[in-house]
Amino acid sequence: MSAELPSPEVRATIIERLSELIIAIEAHPAWNPENPHRGLFHVWDFVSRSRYIMTELDHIRDGEPVQYPEQIRQQSGLSTGPAAAAESFADVCGRAVTVNELVSTPRLLTMMGLPQVDYGSDVTSKSQAVVEVVNQARASVKEMPSKEYGERIWRKEGKHGEEEDVVIDSVAPLPGDVLTRVAQIRLA
Numbered sequence: 001m002s003a004e005l006p007s008p009e010v011r012a013t014i015i016e017r018l019s020e021l022i023i024a025i026e027a028h029p030a031w032n033p034e035n036p037h038r039g040l041f042h043v044w045d046f047v048s049r050s051r052y053i054m055t056e057l058d059h060i061r062d063g064e065p066v067q068y069p070e071q072i073r074q075q076s077g078l079s080t081g082p083a084a085a086a087e088s089f090a091d092v093c094g095r096a097v098t099v100n101e102l103v104s105t106p107r108l109l110t111m112m113g114l115p116q117v118d119y120g121s122d123v124t125s126k127s128q129a130v131v132e133v134v135n136q137a138r139a140s141v142k143e144m145p146s147k148e149y150g151e152r153i154w155r156k157e158g159k160h161g162e163e164e165d166v167v168i169d170s171v172a173p174l175p176g177d178v179l180t181r182v183a184q185i186r187l188a
Contacts, residue, residue, distance in 0.1 A: 004082075005057055005089055006137040014092070017133050018051040021099075021126040030117055039109045039117040043102055047130075050095040053088050061085035089141075096134040103127040 005011065025044045030037040036044070049071055056066040063080040066072060072079075072088055102108050103124050106116040119127075 004141050005061065005085055006140050008058075010133075010137045010140060011054060011057060014130070014133050014137060015051060015054045017126070017130045018047055018054065021047050021123070021130055022051065024123045024126040028117075028120060028123060037115065037117050039106070039114045040119075042109070042112075042114055043099060043119075046095060046102075047099055050092045050099070053092050057085045057089060060088055086141075093134050093138055096130045100127045100131045
């Protein structure tokens with residue numbers, strides 16, 4: 001696994017896109033801060049944690065304490081250093097793909113026991129923007145760890161009822177992570 005992170009400018013752009021997605025979710029008509037729609041809240045929480053992880057990458061890399069260490073799990077067991085920071089960045093990449101799949105295929109929420117919601121075009125476009133900037137960042141970093149973990153392939157129903165294979169070139173899915181649960185359900 002490469003211990004390289006994207007440039008600070010690229011990381012700032014990812015944080016900005018994640019922030020825009022959070023704002024779009026909070027602007028959704030079904031979002032009520034006192035009692036948000038469970039499906040919206042789940043995605044909001046997932047995106048918010050992804051944003052938080054991005055803000056702590058420098059601290060992780062430099063061995064400095066992070067504000068909420070329990071919010072940043074490391075599959076490798078490393079909690080600090082360049083490799084741990086790269087693993088955390090890889091986790092955010094996987095999370096971006098997961099969120100985009102949840103937003104573009106709301107019935108996946110049902111598979112996780114959550115109610116479906118129509119996210120609307122604003123949330124959907126902001127989610128896609130996150131994936132695009134993450135893909136650009138991954139392309140700028142050599143040897144992202146996706147090959148180490150392999151591909152997760154599952155089928156989803158297309159817009160016209162036909163099924164299509166979806167390859168999620170996942171990066172370091174964590175135990176209990178949405179991507180892991182969805183992949184287990186779909187591959188079982």
